[in-house]
Amino acid sequence: MKQARPLPGYLVSRYKGWKATTYDENQAWYRHLAADGQHPRAMLISCCDSRVHVTSIFGADSGEFFIHRNIASLVPPCEPGGNHHGTSAAIEYAVTGLKVAHVIVMGHSYCGGVAGCHAMCSGKAPELEESTSFVGRWMDILRPGYDRLLPIKDEDTFLRDLEKEAVLISLENLMTFPFVSERVERGDLTLHGLWKDITNGSLLNYDPRADGFVPV
Known part of the structure; x- marks a missing residue:
């Protein structure tokens, strides 16, 4: 090479x-x-963004987290078929091999991937619509979240909410993996959704009882 x-x-x-x-x-x-x-208790799925340093946020040492990073912290739906599925493979290994007790999805503010999804879905980024765009095809995972938020007009509000939708879409998609849903239903695995504000350092946790994100 x-x-x-x-x-x-x-x-x-x-x-x-x-x-x-x-x-x-x-x-x-x-x-x-x-x-x-390694015997990590939790898998943490976070964004590739260089401003999000997940181990420092939790003061974690080597060996504590099994970490997977991708654009916008997205989890695709379960789609067996032999293609290259890096995120799905990481989840399978963490849950069935390492037997983690928690899977945490953490999104964040000012996410470039989420902004790209917004631009693509609103017709402002035709290059992302091309079949050759790896980023565009990855952000297709978030299209259902974009559609759910369409009544919102203010762009800043839309983007912050779409970042949180990315977390919810990922949690929903996690449950499409049989080895995840089975362990969740048995009580052996818990799923968590977080959103971090990189401006002020605050961390929000999705609470289904409140049907929204609340401060940790």
């Missing part, structure tokens, strides 16, 4: 700093993780 290049210098420096401090101070823990394997 002749196109590959060495790491940029600033990343090498950061790695060496981590190795000399965090790793050296916790060598026993890292060796334990390597020898004993």
